[in-house]
Amino acid sequence: MTAVLRLKGIGVTYPGPPPVCALQSVDLTVEPAEHLSIVGPSGSGKSTLLNVIGLLDRPTTGSYELDGVDTSQLGEADRAALRGSRIGFVFQAFHLLAHRTALENVALAQLYTGPPAAARREAARVALDQVGLTHRSMALPTQLSGGERQRVAIARALVNEPALLLCDEPTGNLDSGTADAVLALLDAVRDKGFTIITITHDPLVARRGTRTVTIRDGKLQ
Numbered sequence: 001m002t003a004v005l006r007l008k009g010i011g012v013t014y015p016g017p018p019p020v021c022a023l024q025s026v027d028l029t030v031e032p033a034e035h036l037s038i039v040g041p042s043g044s045g046k047s048t049l050l051n052v053i054g055l056l057d058r059p060t061t062g063s064y065e066l067d068g069v070d071t072s073q074l075g076e077a078d079r080a081a082l083r084g085s086r087i088g089f090v091f092q093a094f095h096l097l098a099h100r101t102a103l104e105n106v107a108l109a110q111l112y113t114g115p116p117a118a119a120r121r122e123a124a125r126v127a128l129d130q131v132g133l134t135h136r137s138m139a140l141p142t143q144l145s146g147g148e149r150q151r152v153a154i155a156r157a158l159v160n161e162p163a164l165l166l167c168d169e170p171t172g173n174l175d176s177g178t179a180d181a182v183l184a185l186l187d188a189v190r191d192k193g194f195t196i197i198t199i200t201h202d203p204l205v206a207r208r209g210t211r212t213v214t215i216r217d218g219k220l221q
Ligand SMILES: Nc1ncnc2c1ncn2[C@@H]1O[C@H](COP(=O)(O)OP(=O)(O)OP(=O)(O)O)[C@@H](O)[C@H]1O
Pocket: 014, 015, 016, 020, 021, 022, 040, 041, 042, 043, 044, 045, 046, 047, 048, 049
């Protein structure tokens, strides 16, 4: 089976001055339906790695294959298109559009994949149903609880059926009970066959993964 993601010899050096070597010789392969947790102390390189995996930044060295595509060969427009269609992002701060309903927030995520408006709304309804929020589809983000907002963000991330769901401290803004419900939802998402990477400080969150890797001083251990 093709790996979802294959990083080989990835290095990132921020130019500075002085130059900072944030990642060094990172090799990482993630198989379909894995839930990989990436943990590490502050400053270890987690955000830098997230930005490379999320196609937000280019590495200084090494190669990165996502869903069978060698990303180093792509120009900016193709990288953005691959990011929009193959990666779903879930952030600590939700990042929902404040003046759009839950349904609209999810429907708008499909602009890159480009189906007609009616199909976008239908796919958004299905995604909201998957996260148990059909009854809140017309609510604005301010009318939703923190846990509900994160569930909308997860529906938005899933609506394009991404090859990879990339979560950055997905429960960082939630109390422990609400966090647990969001983590249970991620378990269910993985059970459906989605591939997940979660970057976290929190050992309880990391434990929900099927595999954990630690990053320290820019190196995977
Ligand atoms: N734009 C930048 N320019 C220079 N150095 C940077 C830049 N961004 C990050 N760094 C440095 O690169 C290293 C890795 O940073 P990174 O943000 O990836 O760590 P992190 O593990 O995500 O930390 P935290 O958990 O505190 O968010 C750190 O030494 C940091 O100071």
